Amino acid sequence: MSIGAEIAAHLPFLRRYARALTGSQSTGDAFVQATLEAALADEELADSLREGRVPLYAAFNKVWASAYMEVAENDSGGNGHEAAARDQLKRITPLNRQALLLTTVEDFTPADAAQIMDVSESDVDRLVQEAVAEIQRENTTSVLIIEDEPLISMQLEDLVRSLGHEICGTAATRTQAKEVVAEKTPGLVLADIQLADGSSGLDAVDDILAIDTMPVIFITAYPERLLTGDRPEPTYLITKPFQEDTVRAAISQALFFGSTRPLD
Structure with a gap:
């Protein structure tokens, strides 16, 4: 199977995750597109995506996290709409929600989620427990x-x-x-x-x-x-x-x- 076909098979589900993570179809799909563009520009990254869903989600996670950090570091000025957009972006950052979405909606194992998030498996277990506790307080x-x-x-x-x-x-x-x-x-x-x-x-x-x-x-x-x-x-x-x-x-x-x- 070509790398294009390999990625295409997983794209619908990466969109599902990205949309749930960001709370928006347009924002989530934009991050997916940015991930694909990063893969096209990096031969090593592109080759890693042949290995299935986990490397693809890990690549997405790096793009998403980098964009958040850039916004956080430049969080000043701008009109009301831009400030609201930055505030909304800040709300998508909790690691515990990422871990919960990956292990439930996307049905990854804790080990796979750990690889995607670049944390330990024990961290994933802890984060999921935190997220479940949050749900009970909502x-x-x-x-x-x-x-x-x-x-x-x-x-x-x-x-x-x-x-x-x-x-x-x-x-x-x-x-x-x-x-x-x-x-x-x-x-x-x-x-x-x-x-x-x-x-x-x-x-x-x-x-x-x-x-x-x-x-x-x-x-x-x-x-x-x-x-x-x-x-x-x-x-x-x-x-x-x-x-x-x-x-x-x-x-x-x-x-x-x-x-x-x-x-x-």
């Missing part, structure tokens, strides 16, 4: 679940409640979602892509975001279709079948960025 919100499979909907309800959040409502179709939001605006939405009556969770979310802005996590069995790098695409994406730890991490990260729009 502020709660109301959650709308848009899911047409009853068992999955109930599983998500139980999980959301176990995190201390309340259920704003559940919906199996686009119309039902609109009816729920007409009564109460949620603080977070968990949405399946394909709904019971053939309607789309993407369209249902568009209806909701026309009323107010809140973070949205999409759930799909075909994540590659929504991780192409085109716009707009979801910022937060969970693959079916999902692990509960993955959902917990995604909810925590979405709420970490507050009202950041899920589609740029």
